[in-house]
Amino acid sequence: MSYHFQSSGIRLPDFSRGKRKTQVGSTKHFTGGLVLGDREGVRFGTESHLEKNAVLLLAYRATTLDLIEQVRFAWYDEDGEYFDHYIDAVQWRTDGKVVGYAVRPMGRVSDAYLRKLARIKEQAIAQCFLDDFRLFSEKDVCPVELHNATLFHSVRRSDDFADPVAQDVCKNVCGIATVGALVDKTGLEGMGFRAVVRLIRSGHIQMLRNEKIERSTEIIRTRVA
Incomplete structure (x- = not known):
């Protein structure tokens, strides 16, 4: 317990x-x-x-x-x-x-x-x-894969402020975007990056290629809820 x-x-x-x-x-x-x-x-x-x-x-x-x-x-x-x-x-x-x-x-x-x-x-x-x-x-x-898993682990704790902001930004994604573009739209810099990484982890957005997650990583929206 x-x-x-x-x-x-x-x-x-x-x-x-x-x-x-x-x-x-x-x-x-x-x-x-x-x-x-x-x-x-x-x-x-x-x-x-x-x-x-x-x-x-x-x-x-x-x-x-x-x-x-x-x-x-x-x-x-x-x-x-x-x-x-x-x-x-x-x-x-x-x-x-x-x-x-x-x-x-x-x-x-x-x-x-x-x-x-x-x-x-x-x-x-x-x-x-x-x-x-x-x-x-x-x-x-x-x-x-190890780099991304380590990143997922480091940001695993939710952020009651940044996560809802990133989710709202994610809802407006149409077509291909980049992690950096989403982070910029949150206006939260590092907090925004961590929140976007959590959205990748949760499956709300999906990477187009198997690569290390960086600002330049291209993503698409997969689900909203």
């Missing part, structure tokens, strides 16, 4: 929903955490820089409904012995599918590890626990 402090109105994010606590510090590898969600959000632990990137990419894809880290799945080996495997990230998608991701750099992917993942995948699908189980490596990180 989120904790509300009556004196200041501050609400802390919900605790992680993962079944295993991630490390909060290490001398050998990156550890960290994110808060996902538009309001107070929920904590999401990561144990590598690649995991952090994977979480940002998956969380801000339009096909993602929900994302949970460290989801426990019990699997058995060829001798019938059971083990717990903690899936790094599980994505609930808009098409109804549930997809698990094992996040690991290719330099640490061995044949034995791939055989283990294949066995877990077969059992998870057979038990209707997942619809798919995939390896996520550095090869799956698109710099453009």
